Amino acid sequence: MQGLNEDVVCEFLAAHPDVLERIVTGPTVTRETFQRWSLRRASLTRKHSRKDFGDATLESRRRAILDHADNRVRILYELSQFCAQLVGTEAVELVIQNNEGAFTCKKTSEGELKLRKASFFSNNALWLTCLELSSTLVLKLKKHRKPASYVQSIINCAHQTIGELHFFVPVPETEKRWLNTLCMWASSVNYFAELSTHALASNGTEETHDNVARQRKLANFLLDVAKSIFHDIVSMDSVIIKVMNFAQKLVDADRASLFLVDAKSKEIYARIFDVGTGEEEHSRLSDTPQKEIRFDISKGIAGYVASTGEGLNIEEAYEDERFNAEVDSKTGYVTKTILCMPIFIRGAVIGVVQMVNKHTGVFTKQDEDSFEIFAVYCGLALHHAKLYDKIRRSEQKYRVALEVLAYHSVCNKDEVNKLKKIQINERVMELETFDFNGMRLSELEKPLYAVYMFRTLFSETLRFDVDDLTRFVLTVRKNYRRVAYHNWAHGWSVAHAMFVLLMKNKSLFTPNEALALFVSCLCHDLDHRGKNNAYMKTMSTPLAAIYTTSVMEHHHFNQTVTILQQDGHNILKSLTSDEYKQTLGLIKHCILATDLALFFANKARLNKIVDAGDFDITSPDHRSLTQAVLMTGCDLIASAKPWSIQTETVKVIFEEFYDQGDAERLSGKQPMAMMDRQQAHQLPQMQVGFMRGICLPCYELIGKVLPRAISLRDRCEYNATKWEELATEQKKSEEKLST
Numbered sequence: 001m002q003g004l005n006e007d008v009v010c011e012f013l014a015a016h017p018d019v020l021e022r023i024v025t026g027p028t029v030t031r032e033t034f035q036r037w038s039l040r041r042a043s044l045t046r047k048h049s050r051k052d053f054g055d056a057t058l059e060s061r062r063r064a065i066l067d068h069a070d071n072r073v074r075i076l077y078e079l080s081q082f083c084a085q086l087v088g089t090e091a092v093e094l095v096i097q098n099n100e101g102a103f104t105c106k107k108t109s110e111g112e113l114k115l116r117k118a119s120f121f122s123n124n125a126l127w128l129t130c131l132e133l134s135s136t137l138v139l140k141l142k143k144h145r146k147p148a149s150y151v152q153s154i155i156n157c158a159h160q161t162i163g164e165l166h167f168f169v170p171v172p173e174t175e176k177r178w179l180n181t182l183c184m185w186a187s188s189v190n191y192f193a194e195l196s197t198h199a200l201a202s203n204g205t206e207e208t209h210d211n212v213a214r215q216r217k218l219a220n221f222l223l224d225v226a227k228s229i230f231h232d233i234v235s236m237d238s239v240i241i242k243v244m245n246f247a248q249k250l251v252d253a254d255r256a257s258l259f260l261v262d263a264k265s266k267e268i269y270a271r272i273f274d275v276g277t278g279e280e281e282h283s284r285l286s287d288t289p290q291k292e293i294r295f296d297i298s299k300g301i302a303g304y305v306a307s308t309g310e311g312l313n314i315e316e317a318y319e320d321e322r323f324n325a326e327v328d329s330k331t332g333y334v335t336k337t338i339l340c341m342p343i344f345i346r347g348a349v350i351g352v353v354q355m356v357n358k359h360t361g362v363f364t365k366q367d368e369d370s371f372e373i374f375a376v377y378c379g380l381a382l383h384h385a386k387l388y389d390k391i392r393r394s395e396q397k398y399r400v401a402l403e404v405l406a407y408h409s410v411c412n413k414d415e416v417n418k419l420k421k422i423q424i425n426e427r428v429m430e431l432e433t434f435d436f437n438g439m440r441l442s443e444l445e446k447p448l449y450a451v452y453m454f455r456t457l458f459s460e461t462l463r464f465d466v467d468d469l470t471r472f473v474l475t476v477r478k479n480y481r482r483v484a485y486h487n488w489a490h491g492w493s494v495a496h497a498m499f500v501l502l503m504k505n506k507s508l509f510t511p512n513e514a515l516a517l518f519v520s521c522l523c524h525d526l527d528h529r530g531k532n533n534a535y536m537k538t539m540s541t542p543l544a545a546i547y548t549t550s551v552m553e554h555h556h557f558n559q560t561v562t563i564l565q566q567d568g569h570n571i572l573k574s575l576t577s578d579e580y581k582q583t584l585g586l587i588k589h590c591i592l593a594t595d596l597a598l599f600f601a602n603k604a605r606l607n608k609i610v611d612a613g614d615f616d617i618t619s620p621d622h623r624s625l626t627q628a629v630l631m632t633g634c635d636l637i638a639s640a641k642p643w644s645i646q647t648e649t650v651k652v653i654f655e656e657f658y659d660q661g662d663a664e665r666l667s668g669k670q671p672m673a674m675m676d677r678q679q680a681h682q683l684p685q686m687q688v689g690f691m692r693g694i695c696l697p698c699y700e701l702i703g704k705v706l707p708r709a710i711s712l713r714d715r716c717e718y719n720a721t722k723w724e725e726l727a728t729e730q731k732k733s734e735e736k737l738s739t
């Protein structure tokens with residue numbers, strides 16, 4: 001019978017999809033795993049289908065927009081194509097809303113845009129305000145139409161819905177935010193394009209020219225504000241003042257103020273007050289609390305607008321009972337006309353922009369329209385300002401945390417002096433065998449031997465400071481957590497295995513490659529929490545938010561670099577900058593290779609090369625694959641140790657597995673059998689699977705490439721047989737019990 005290995009299994013499953021379906025839909029694959037697999041498949045498919053925004057694509061889109069600037073349908077169609085590319089899907093439908101109703105828009109094979117009545121739009125009030133929009137624009141979909149996974153509304157500056165994009169694939173949150181911004185911009189620019197086209201199309205009276213000039217000025221300014229918001233994010237206040245200055249000139253007001261809502265105290269306070277005209281343009285930013293103008297949200301015109309979300313155009317302030325004369329009395333200023341608009345973020349009023357005393361007459365309907373648009377841009381600027389402040393604050397907090405951690409996670413002088421007092425001068429021959437049992441070394445001997453191994457390997461090829469080396473090893477030890485298996489003893493044991501491999505194959509790798517391999521082994525599980533990548537993802541841990549693949553392995557590498565960067569720890573400092581960069585890149589490659597999920601592909605590729613007789617250790621690709629497989633071989637070295645060490649190690653491995661299983665069960669998830677202490681009786685059988693399915697193929701491959709390491713395969717084979725004997729005994733005793 002053909003040996004059971006991964007290729008055979010894959011071949012069998014490919015030939016028997018029903019068996020694969022039974023496994024995938026059976027109890028061994030949890031719902032979360034199945035969902036994760038289908039999401040990964042969806043995103044892989046999307047990634048492949050996503051066309052990039054290459055220059056040619058962008059240019060053709062830009063041309064299409066310019067050539068059809070007066071054609072809203074075409075503009076919106078081009079927008080929909082952009083959005084589809086952004087999300088990386090073609091499963092998107094454009095629905096256009098106009099006076100006659102809603103229409104789906106599709107491009108024919110001749111390139112024409114065809115509109116078809118889409119009678120599934122529910123609202124009859126075609127032009128809805130922004131506030132009402134989110135609540136009432138509910139699509140009643142026809143039975144036969146597949147419901148959209150995500151609907152992006154397209155709202156113009158006059159808060160009118162001019163269309164929707166229906167996506168039939170899941171859209172990630174990040175993409176949703178980009179779609180929102182893209183659609184807001186496109187519809188704003190389209191709105192002004194239509195306005196100026198409309199104005200130019202009319203009889204060209206003097207008033208129209210002013211109107212067009214005003215609208216063009218408005219459009220140019222809006223684009224200018226957008227640029228400064230996205231490029232000038234540091235001084236958001238200057239952007240907001242710029243917006244206020246322009247708004248004030250546009251509506252010809254004497255003064256302008258921006259108030260923010262303090263939801264906690266139910267007050268509003270002037271964030272920017274009395275932006276004057278002319279020389280006072282750079283107004284006071286009321287960031288000094290004692291000067292802050294602050295009053296209850298129930299007071300004044302600004303308070304009324306903030307609490308109702310309704311804009312107001314007041315012609316005689318003192319005749320309006322809502323007006324609060326207190327501020328005038330404090331400033332000696334006489335308010336007559338007021339134009340006041342709410343600023344919305346996600347449907348909530350976060351502030352109010354207020355123009356005071358139009359220089360000639362009262363604020364007009366046109367002022368209201370223009371000012372309403374500014375309220376949107378003020379909101380955008382404020383929103384970015386808030387986000388940016390939040391990021392800046394969390395960055396400072398992160399820096400402080402890192403400083404504190406760096407101080408406490410670095411070895412201290414006593415530890416260094418203690419270790420330096422002991423010197424190993426003669427060669428430790430027993431250390432140069434795979435069977436050496438690192439578990440019997442004391443907490444002091446392990447770092448001592450780690451320094452010895454490093455010096456034995458690199459004294460002749462690398463200039464390094466022994467104190468740096470001592471500090472580096474002791475700090476590495478300190479940054480392994482006291483978990484059952486993935487602790488300093490494991491890191492040491494993996495480094496020892498690499499030490500033996502390198503001593504037996506001295507000319508195989510260059511000094512810097514050997515250095516990267518040894519350092520990688522010593523550091524490959526730094527700060528491991530005793531939980532695997534699947535757990536980190538399922539529990540949505542911060543690490544899983546940072547790294548999408550090989551979560552823990554990326555973290556282990558990051559920790560390695562952090563330690564190297566600590567004062568007095570850089571054992572690589574004698575390398576040139578190119579060598580340093582190259583060696584660090586190889587350390588990253590090696591540490592990431594210890595992600596067992598990557599091993600199968602590495603093994604298959606290297607086996608194929610070796611079996612085809614093409615293996616060439618001088619080929620960079622073959623070297624890189626060899627290094628990756630050697631890392632796995634060292635990582636699993638416990639499976640190729642003498643039986644007593646193997647059983648001792650497996651005990652702590654499963655202790656750690658069961659800790660993870662307990663944590664999963666506590667969070668309401670069913671742990672996999674290997675991590676379920678209620679399945680402990682299956683341990684021997686599971687070990688057989690692990691040894692024969694992973695360890696043995698690994699050492700067989702290593703034996704092909706490094707003949708001097710074939711002993712690992714033999715030792716592993718012996719241990720696998722021992723586990724099989726135990727599994728058989730276990731099975732017999734269970735059968736006896738059940739009879």
Ligand SMILES: Nc1nc2c(ncn2[C@@H]2O[C@H](COP(=O)(O)O)[C@@H](O)[C@H]2O)c(=O)[nH]1
Nearest residue numbers: 525532594596635636639650653686687690
């Ligand atoms: N079932 C077993 N799993 C084992 C054994 N030895 C190691 N392992 C697991 O393999 C990976 C190795 O990656 P690492 O870099 O995290 O050490 C890890 O998940 C170990 O738990 C074994 O004998 N049996």
